[in-house]
Amino acid sequence: xxxxxxxxxxxxxxxEGTVYTVTGGDWDEFAAAVESADDERIVVNMGPQxxxxxxxxxxxxxIDGETVTEARAGIGYLHTGIEKNLEYRTWSQGxxxxxxxxxxxxxxxxxxxxxxxxxxxxxxxDIPDRASVIRVLLMELNRxxxxxxxxxxxxxxxxxxxxxxxxxxxxxxxxxxxxxITGLRMxxxxxxxxxxxxxxxPGAVDALREFVKTMRKNLPEYDKLCTGNPVFKARLxxxxxxxxxxxLALGATGPILRSAGLPHDLRKSDPYCGYETYDFExxxxxxxxxxxxxxxxxxxxxxxxxxxxxxIDRLEPGPVMVADKKIAWPAQLALGPDGLGNSLDHIKNxxxxxxxxxxxxxxxxxxxxxxxxxxxxxxxxxxxxxLGVHMVSDGGTRPYRVHFRDxxxxxxxxMAAMCEGGMxxxxxxxxxxxxxxxxxVDR
Amino acid sequence: MSAQGDANRRVNEDESANVNENTSTSGVPAPRGEGxxxxxxxxxxxxxxxxxxxxxxxxxRTVRMPGASQRPYxxxxxxxxxxxxxxxEEQGVDPEAAIEKTxxxxxxxxxxxxxxxxxxxxxxxxxxxxxxFELCTGVSAVHNPEDTGxxxxxxxxxxxxxxxxxxxxxxxxxxxxxxxxxxxxxxxTNDWHEREAYDFFGLVFDGHPAxxxxxxxxxxxxxxxxxxxxxxxxxxxxxxxQIPAPDQRRSxx
Numbered sequence: 001x002x003x004x005x006x007x008x009x010x011x012x013x014x015x016e017g018t019v020y021t022v023t024g025g026d027w028d029e030f031a032a033a034v035e036s037a038d039d040e041r042i043v044v045n046m047g048p049q050x051x052x053x054x055x056x057x058x059x060x061x062x063i064d065g066e067t068v069t070e071a072r073a074g075i076g077y078l079h080t081g082i083e084k085n086l087e088y089r090t091w092s093q094g095x096x097x098x099x100x101x102x103x104x105x106x107x108x109x110x111x112x113x114x115x116x117x118x119x120x121x122x123x124x125x126d127i128p129d130r131a132s133v134i135r136v137l138l139m140e141l142n143r144x145x146x147x148x149x150x151x152x153x154x155x156x157x158x159x160x161x162x163x164x165x166x167x168x169x170x171x172x173x174x175x176x177x178x179x180x181i182t183g184l185r186m187x188x189x190x191x192x193x194x195x196x197x198x199x200x201x202p203g204a205v206d207a208l209r210e211f212v213k214t215m216r217k218n219l220p221e222y223d224k225l226c227t228g229n230p231v232f233k234a235r236l237x238x239x240x241x242x243x244x245x246x247x248l249a250l251g252a253t254g255p256i257l258r259s260a261g262l263p264h265d266l267r268k269s270d271p272y273c274g275y276e277t278y279d280f281e282x283x284x285x286x287x288x289x290x291x292x293x294x295x296x297x298x299x300x301x302x303x304x305x306x307x308x309x310x311x312i313d314r315l316e317p318g319p320v321m322v323a324d325k326k327i328a329w330p331a332q333l334a335l336g337p338d339g340l341g342n343s344l345d346h347i348k349n350x351x352x353x354x355x356x357x358x359x360x361x362x363x364x365x366x367x368x369x370x371x372x373x374x375x376x377x378x379x380x381x382x383x384x385x386x387l388g389v390h391m392v393s394d395g396g397t398r399p400y401r402v403h404f405r406d407x408x409x410x411x412x413x414x415m416a417a418m419c420e421g422g423m424x425x426x427x428x429x430x431x432x433x434x435x436x437x438x439x440x441v442d443r
Numbered sequence: 444m445s446a447q448g449d450a451n452r453r454v455n456e457d458e459s460a461n462v463n464e465n466t467s468t469s470g471v472p473a474p475r476g477e478g479x480x481x482x483x484x485x486x487x488x489x490x491x492x493x494x495x496x497x498x499x500x501x502x503x504r505t506v507r508m509p510g511a512s513q514r515p516y517x518x519x520x521x522x523x524x525x526x527x528x529x530x531x532e533e534q535g536v537d538p539e540a541a542i543e544k545t546x547x548x549x550x551x552x553x554x555x556x557x558x559x560x561x562x563x564x565x566x567x568x569x570x571x572x573x574x575x576f577e578l579c580t581g582v583s584a585v586h587n588p589e590d591t592g593x594x595x596x597x598x599x600x601x602x603x604x605x606x607x608x609x610x611x612x613x614x615x616x617x618x619x620x621x622x623x624x625x626x627x628x629x630x631x632t633n634d635w636h637e638r639e640a641y642d643f644f645g646l647v648f649d650g651h652p653a654x655x656x657x658x659x660x661x662x663x664x665x666x667x668x669x670x671x672x673x674x675x676x677x678x679x680x681x682x683x684x685q686i687p688a689p690d691q692r693r694s695x696x
Contacts, residue, residue, distance in 0.1 A: 075657060075658070076656075076657055076658035076659065076660075079658040079659070081667065081674075083643075083668060084667060084668050084674055085674065087674075088674050119549055119550075120549070122549065248577050248578060248604075249630070249631045249632065250631055250632050251578060251579060251580065251581065251630070251631075251632025251633075252632075253578075262604070264604050269604070269607050270607070270609070373506055373507060373508055373509070374508065374509050374548050374549060375508075375548075375551075375553075375585075375598070375611075376549055376551060377551060377580075377600050377609070377611060379580070386580060386602075388580050388581075388600065390583040390598055390600065392585055394481075394482065394484070394506045395504070395506055395507075396484065400585075401583075401585045401586075403583035403584070403598075405580045405581050405583070405600075405636075409635065409639075410580075410581060410632055410635070410636075412635075413631075413632060413634060413635050442658060
């Protein structure tokens with residue numbers, strides 16, 4: 001296979017000592033043989049358990065020296081069959097599943113799902129204003145928390161652990177708000193078909209105002225830490241390059257598409273939950289690279305804060321669930337000594353005085369409501385891009401088919417286009433700039 | 444264009460190779476009448492193996508999907524339909540044959556496309572300046588086991604960023620011949636989406652560069668999101684190792 005030199009390299013004596021000349025002879029042949037021998041390629045398996053692959057993502061890299069010649073992604077390690085499971089549960093039980101898909105963007109999953117159910121039911125216009133405002137509020141807080149993780153883990157993978165500490169510190173503040181409002185840090189199942197599981201708790205508005213104030217102080221720290229940092233810039237600039245044609249062909253949305261200069265945002269182009277009434281901007285960069293995506297995420301967080309502030313100002317007292325008692329669960333939640341549950345008054349009412357209310361409660365909870373047959377597609381602009389739901393009902397009390405078009409799944413396809421021809425170390429940066437979450441990719 | 448023709452030819456070859464008894468011998472999906480009944484359900488609670496003690500087990504219900512719509516479709520739908528029909532005619536494709544049916548429901552338009560015309564329809568939708576559906580959001584699949592001859596559906600959502608529009612394409616194929624042409628050539632983003640639809644529903648996208656399983660292990664048997672595939676209760680098989688079904692595992696109670 002490889003040709004070895006059949007004669008020793010020529011030697012000549014100089015004042016510095018003996019100099020061997022390895023050019024000439026069959027050296028050229030040797031070099032050519034090494035170059036063309038294809039079993040010299042190295043295939044590196046990165047993951048599925050690797051701290052830099054964002055969960056259980058397996059990257060199969062074919063490398064030549066430090067250069068990646070071919071990159072592929074192996075996924076499916078976190079497949080949980082959520083779409084299949086949804087077909088075996090009522091429409092109201094759906095949020096409990098979908099909130100666990102992309103576990104960093106639970107409110108987007110829930111909102112997309114619920115908007116789909118509401119569109120199938122034809123009650124989109126009946127959703128109370130307060131419910132929509134709180135949905136927007138939570139989605140924007142979720143955009144903040146998701147971007148914090150994207151920046152934090154991206155920084156950690158570069159070795160910038162301070163960025164990680166900062167990112168997770170601020171994400172924790174977002175999760176504190178989630179916990180205050182929904183009772184859970186993650187997997188909330190708070191947005192329900194028809195509205196919300198419950199209203200904001202007392203003190204939520206004050207906590208939100210405090211949160212916005214803290215964030216206004218904390219967000220510039222990322223600028224100070226990263227934006228002008230020469231090491232950070234050297235690692236991110238021109239890495240993970242994907243231009244507009246590539247992004248559209250590969251279906252990449254969210255920060256990847258906007259980093260290529262197209263201000264496409266479903267909140268502007270196909271508004272839902274009343275986004276058309278909020279004042280915010282869709283930032284773009286035209287660098288098409290990881291650095292641009294980092295800057296975008298920072299700017300999007302500032303815009304999200306603006307929306308959060310507008311939401312706080314708009315919160316008017318009112319119901320947070322549709323008035324239709326055939327859809328809204330009859331539960332009157334209250335905090336008891338053993339945690340959140342049906343209020344004692346409500347239980348006293350259905351158990352003691354109103355058999356019809358008891359029957360209604362029982363039917364609605366065990367059997368669920370019926371949704372007219374048909375199919376819809378609803379999409380929200382998640383922190384990662386277009387999160388679409390294709391939902392089919394056969395007129396029954398359970399979804400006939402729910403398919404999630406998760407942005408992480410689609411965006412991850414662009415990994416190969418971003419990485420091939422680059423350095424191995426840049427694969428990490430490119431994947432971090434895609435911000436895939438395997439819970440969403442594999443569902 | 445040549446690869447597209449290739450894909451078409453492959454579909455036709457497969458059709459002639461797989462004569463199925465459920466549908467007509469030509470292998471085309473069976474035509475569907477008005478009203479769009481796709482299934483019949485019995486009972487109320489979904490339990491049909493004797494577990495339903497409610498007394499409602501005798502209830503029967505016909506599942507009807509929204510039927511074909513008549514013009515005008517409303518909004519931008521008429522414009523899209525006109526442009527698509529015109530552009531197809533220009534290319535020598537009979538719009539009547541390519542678009543089996545158009546359904547407008549809940550403010551969304553669905554074009555039911557004959558599978559052999561899917562590649563040309565997609566390319567037209569993407570490239571025609573008046574249509575410009577640049578972004579495909581992938582393919583979803585639906586399994587209607589009782590809708591004989593049209594059991595498997597592939598559903599595509601196309602978004603036009605230029606015009607701010609969204610349409611749906613739906614392709615139906617019989618279970619006995621689950622082939623349809625791939626649109627990866629037009630929309631490279633569908634690479635993984637088509638693999639996913641194959642993995643979970645067994646839809647075979649002819650012309651896909653590498654149609655392999657994507658979520659399930661490579662050696663998995665069956666297509667898990669089909670309606671006749673159970674939820675749980677099956678032994679887990681992975682690379683030769685056998686793990687019994689949950690109800691047959693050791694218990695410590």
